[in-house]
Amino acid sequence: MDPEPTAELLTIDQLAERTGVTVRNIRFYSGRGLLPPPRLRGRTGLYGPDHIARLQLVGELSALGFTLSAIERHLERVPHSAGPEELALQLALLTPWAPEPLEEVERKELDRRAGRVLDDADVEKLVAFGVVQHLDDGRVRLQGPGALAAGLDSLDHGLPADFWQRSHEVIEQHTAALAEDLMKLFQDQVLQPYRDAGRPAEERTRLAAALSHLKPVTVQGVVTAFGRAVNRNIRERVDTEKEPGDAAG
Structure with a gap:
Protein backbone atom coordinates (compact mmCIF):
# COMPACT_ATOMS: atom_id res chain seq x y z
CA MET A 1 0.00 0.00 0.00
CA ASP A 2 1.46 3.35 -1.00
CA PRO A 3 1.79 5.85 1.82
CA GLU A 4 -0.03 9.11 1.95
CA PRO A 5 1.95 11.98 0.36
CA THR A 6 2.69 13.39 3.82
CA ALA A 7 3.75 10.07 5.36
CA GLU A 8 7.27 10.12 6.74
CA LEU A 9 9.65 7.67 5.09
CA LEU A 10 12.61 6.32 7.04
CA THR A 11 15.87 4.65 6.22
CA ILE A 12 16.50 1.30 7.87
CA ASP A 13 18.70 2.98 10.50
CA GLN A 14 15.95 5.52 11.27
CA LEU A 15 13.37 2.72 11.41
CA ALA A 16 15.54 0.86 13.92
CA GLU A 17 15.87 3.97 16.06
CA ARG A 18 12.14 4.70 15.90
CA THR A 19 11.00 1.17 16.80
CA GLY A 20 13.84 -0.09 19.01
CA VAL A 21 14.30 -3.09 16.70
CA THR A 22 17.86 -3.66 15.55
CA VAL A 23 18.80 -3.31 11.89
CA ARG A 24 19.82 -6.94 11.93
CA ASN A 25 16.40 -8.05 13.16
CA ILE A 26 14.60 -5.82 10.67
CA ARG A 27 16.52 -7.49 7.85
CA PHE A 28 15.84 -10.90 9.39
CA TYR A 29 12.09 -10.21 9.59
CA SER A 30 12.10 -8.94 6.02
CA GLY A 31 13.85 -12.10 4.88
CA ARG A 32 11.17 -14.22 6.61
CA GLY A 33 8.40 -12.25 4.91
CA LEU A 34 7.16 -10.61 8.11
CA LEU A 35 7.71 -7.15 6.59
CA PRO A 36 6.83 -5.96 3.10
CA PRO A 37 9.76 -4.84 0.94
CA PRO A 38 10.90 -1.22 1.42
CA ARG A 39 10.13 1.42 -1.18
CA LEU A 40 13.16 2.21 -3.25
CA ARG A 41 14.44 5.70 -3.87
CA GLY A 42 17.45 5.13 -6.04
CA ARG A 43 19.36 2.42 -4.18
CA THR A 44 18.03 3.41 -0.75
CA GLY A 45 15.23 1.41 0.85
CA LEU A 46 12.64 3.54 2.64
CA TYR A 47 10.13 2.42 5.25
CA GLY A 48 6.76 3.93 6.13
CA PRO A 49 4.07 3.82 8.83
CA ASP A 50 2.95 0.36 7.74
CA HIS A 51 6.42 -1.02 8.47
CA ILE A 52 6.44 0.63 11.90
CA ALA A 53 2.99 -0.77 12.72
CA ARG A 54 3.96 -4.25 11.55
CA LEU A 55 7.12 -4.24 13.68
CA GLN A 56 5.04 -3.18 16.68
CA LEU A 57 2.68 -6.07 16.01
CA VAL A 58 5.60 -8.52 15.76
CA GLY A 59 6.97 -7.16 19.04
CA GLU A 60 3.63 -7.56 20.82
CA LEU A 61 3.21 -11.12 19.56
CA SER A 62 6.72 -11.94 20.72
CA ALA A 63 6.05 -10.40 24.15
CA LEU A 64 2.96 -12.60 24.47
CA GLY A 65 5.13 -15.68 24.02
CA PHE A 66 4.42 -16.44 20.35
CA THR A 67 7.19 -18.41 18.65
CA LEU A 68 8.59 -17.14 15.35
CA SER A 69 6.61 -19.80 13.48
CA ALA A 70 3.40 -18.76 15.26
CA ILE A 71 4.08 -15.10 14.44
CA GLU A 72 4.56 -16.03 10.80
CA ARG A 73 1.27 -17.94 10.75
CA HIS A 74 -0.54 -15.02 12.37
CA LEU A 75 0.87 -12.47 9.93
CA GLU A 76 -0.02 -14.68 6.97
CA ARG A 77 -3.60 -13.56 7.65
CA VAL A 78 -2.53 -9.89 7.53
CA PRO A 79 -1.61 -9.11 3.90
CA HIS A 80 1.30 -6.82 3.07
CA SER A 81 -1.23 -4.42 1.58
CA ALA A 82 -2.68 -3.78 5.07
CA GLY A 83 -2.16 -0.17 6.07
CA PRO A 84 -1.23 1.27 9.47
CA GLU A 85 -4.88 1.51 10.56
CA GLU A 86 -5.56 -2.18 9.94
CA LEU A 87 -2.32 -3.14 11.67
CA ALA A 88 -3.18 -0.88 14.60
CA LEU A 89 -6.47 -2.74 14.94
CA GLN A 90 -4.60 -6.07 14.92
CA LEU A 91 -2.36 -4.69 17.69
CA ALA A 92 -5.39 -3.49 19.66
CA LEU A 93 -6.80 -7.02 19.55
CA LEU A 94 -3.75 -8.19 21.52
CA THR A 95 -2.71 -5.28 23.72
CA PRO A 96 -5.68 -5.18 26.15
CA TRP A 97 -4.87 -8.71 27.28
CA ALA A 98 -1.09 -8.42 27.44
CA PRO A 99 0.03 -9.59 30.89
CA GLU A 100 2.25 -7.59 33.18
CA PRO A 101 5.85 -7.95 32.03
CA LEU A 102 7.71 -10.87 33.56
CA LEU A 159 -3.02 -21.38 54.98
CA PRO A 160 -1.27 -24.52 53.65
CA ALA A 161 0.57 -24.24 50.33
CA ASP A 162 -1.37 -27.22 48.96
CA PHE A 163 -4.60 -25.27 49.40
CA TRP A 164 -3.23 -22.35 47.37
CA GLN A 165 -1.82 -24.62 44.68
CA ARG A 166 -5.11 -26.44 44.21
CA SER A 167 -6.96 -23.12 44.28
CA HIS A 168 -4.67 -21.86 41.53
CA GLU A 169 -5.39 -24.99 39.47
CA VAL A 170 -9.15 -24.55 39.90
CA ILE A 171 -8.92 -20.90 38.84
CA GLU A 172 -6.81 -21.78 35.80
CA GLN A 173 -9.27 -24.47 34.76
CA HIS A 174 -12.36 -22.30 34.94
CA THR A 175 -10.81 -19.10 33.57
CA ALA A 176 -9.51 -21.05 30.54
CA ALA A 177 -13.06 -22.16 29.77
CA LEU A 178 -14.37 -18.64 30.36
CA ALA A 179 -11.74 -17.15 28.06
CA GLU A 180 -12.62 -19.61 25.30
CA ASP A 181 -16.34 -18.79 25.52
CA LEU A 182 -15.75 -15.02 25.60
CA MET A 183 -13.34 -15.13 22.65
CA LYS A 184 -15.85 -17.14 20.60
CA LEU A 185 -18.54 -14.59 21.43
CA PHE A 186 -16.23 -11.73 20.42
CA GLN A 187 -15.27 -13.47 17.18
CA ASP A 188 -18.88 -14.23 16.26
CA GLN A 189 -20.52 -10.95 17.21
CA VAL A 190 -17.78 -8.35 16.69
CA LEU A 191 -14.91 -9.47 14.47
CA GLN A 192 -16.83 -11.58 11.96
CA PRO A 193 -19.40 -8.85 11.14
CA TYR A 194 -16.47 -6.45 10.63
CA ARG A 195 -14.81 -8.89 8.24
CA ASP A 196 -18.08 -9.67 6.45
CA ALA A 197 -18.57 -5.93 5.86
CA GLY A 198 -15.22 -5.79 4.07
CA ARG A 199 -13.22 -4.33 6.97
CA PRO A 200 -14.55 -0.78 6.50
CA ALA A 201 -11.96 1.87 7.37
CA GLU A 202 -14.40 3.90 9.45
CA GLU A 203 -14.92 0.91 11.77
CA ARG A 204 -11.24 0.39 12.59
CA THR A 205 -10.79 3.37 14.90
CA ARG A 206 -14.07 2.64 16.69
CA LEU A 207 -13.14 -1.01 17.22
CA ALA A 208 -9.65 -0.15 18.46
CA ALA A 209 -11.11 2.33 20.96
CA ALA A 210 -13.69 -0.21 22.15
CA LEU A 211 -11.00 -2.84 22.63
CA SER A 212 -9.07 -0.57 24.98
CA HIS A 213 -12.06 -0.75 27.37
CA LEU A 214 -12.69 -4.47 26.95
CA LYS A 215 -10.24 -5.71 29.58
CA PRO A 216 -11.31 -3.51 32.53
CA VAL A 217 -14.99 -4.07 31.80
CA THR A 218 -14.52 -7.85 31.50
CA VAL A 219 -12.33 -8.09 34.61
CA GLN A 220 -14.81 -6.07 36.65
CA GLY A 221 -17.64 -8.27 35.37
CA VAL A 222 -15.78 -11.42 36.38
CA VAL A 223 -14.98 -10.04 39.85
CA THR A 224 -18.60 -8.95 40.40
CA ALA A 225 -20.08 -12.22 39.16
CA PHE A 226 -17.61 -14.26 41.22
CA GLY A 227 -18.44 -12.28 44.36
CA ARG A 228 -22.16 -12.86 43.85
CA ALA A 229 -21.58 -16.58 43.23
CA VAL A 230 -19.52 -16.94 46.43
CA ASN A 231 -22.14 -15.09 48.48
CA ARG A 232 -24.88 -17.26 47.00
CA ASN A 233 -22.87 -20.40 47.74
CA ILE A 234 -22.34 -19.29 51.36
CA ARG A 235 -26.08 -18.64 51.85
CA GLU A 236 -26.97 -22.02 50.36
CA ARG A 237 -24.48 -23.81 52.60
CA VAL A 238 -25.76 -22.00 55.71
CA ASP A 239 -29.35 -22.88 54.84
CA THR A 240 -28.42 -26.53 54.26
CA GLU A 241 -26.57 -26.79 57.56
CA LYS A 242 -29.34 -25.28 59.70
CA GLU A 243 -30.80 -27.54 62.32
CA PRO A 244 -34.51 -28.33 61.84
CA GLY A 245 -35.44 -26.24 64.88
CA ASP A 246 -33.50 -23.22 63.67
CA ALA A 247 -36.05 -22.29 61.02
CA ALA A 248 -38.66 -21.60 63.66
CA GLY A 249 -36.34 -19.17 65.43
Missing part, protein backbone atom coordinates in the same frame (compact mmCIF):
# COMPACT_ATOMS: atom_id res chain seq x y z
CA GLU A 103 11.02 -10.25 35.30
CA GLU A 104 13.84 -12.67 35.98
CA VAL A 105 15.57 -11.79 39.25
CA GLU A 106 18.12 -13.19 41.69
CA ARG A 107 16.93 -14.55 45.04
CA LYS A 108 18.49 -11.58 46.82
CA GLU A 109 16.47 -9.23 44.64
CA LEU A 110 13.33 -11.21 45.42
CA ASP A 111 14.07 -10.77 49.13
CA ARG A 112 14.62 -7.04 48.61
CA ARG A 113 11.30 -6.62 46.86
CA ALA A 114 9.55 -8.71 49.48
CA GLY A 115 11.04 -6.53 52.23
CA ARG A 116 12.27 -9.56 54.15
CA VAL A 117 14.35 -12.70 53.76
CA LEU A 118 12.32 -15.54 52.25
CA ASP A 119 13.35 -19.08 53.12
CA ASP A 120 13.01 -22.00 50.67
CA ALA A 121 9.60 -22.93 52.06
CA ASP A 122 8.32 -19.39 51.49
CA VAL A 123 9.55 -19.42 47.90
CA GLU A 124 7.92 -22.81 47.26
CA LYS A 125 4.63 -21.38 48.53
CA LEU A 126 5.00 -18.42 46.16
CA VAL A 127 5.55 -20.93 43.36
CA ALA A 128 2.37 -22.73 44.42
CA PHE A 129 0.50 -19.42 44.37
CA GLY A 130 1.63 -18.86 40.76
CA VAL A 131 3.63 -15.76 41.74
CA VAL A 132 7.13 -16.99 40.82
CA GLN A 133 8.69 -19.73 38.73
CA HIS A 134 12.07 -21.39 39.26
CA LEU A 135 14.68 -20.93 36.53
CA ASP A 136 17.51 -23.35 35.81
CA ASP A 137 20.20 -20.82 36.77
CA GLY A 138 18.85 -20.37 40.32
CA ARG A 139 16.96 -17.17 39.62
CA VAL A 140 13.19 -16.86 39.62
CA ARG A 141 10.77 -15.50 37.08
CA LEU A 142 8.57 -12.97 38.85
CA GLN A 143 5.10 -11.86 37.84
CA GLY A 144 4.13 -8.20 38.24
CA PRO A 145 4.56 -6.35 41.56
CA GLY A 146 0.87 -6.73 42.33
CA ALA A 147 1.17 -10.52 42.20
CA LEU A 148 4.10 -10.53 44.63
CA ALA A 149 2.23 -8.34 47.11
CA ALA A 150 -0.79 -10.66 46.98
CA GLY A 151 1.45 -13.72 47.37
CA LEU A 152 3.18 -12.28 50.43
CA ASP A 153 -0.20 -11.44 51.94
CA SER A 154 -1.25 -15.07 51.44
CA LEU A 155 1.96 -16.26 53.15
CA ASP A 156 1.13 -14.23 56.22
CA HIS A 157 -2.30 -15.84 56.56
CA GLY A 158 -0.75 -19.25 57.16
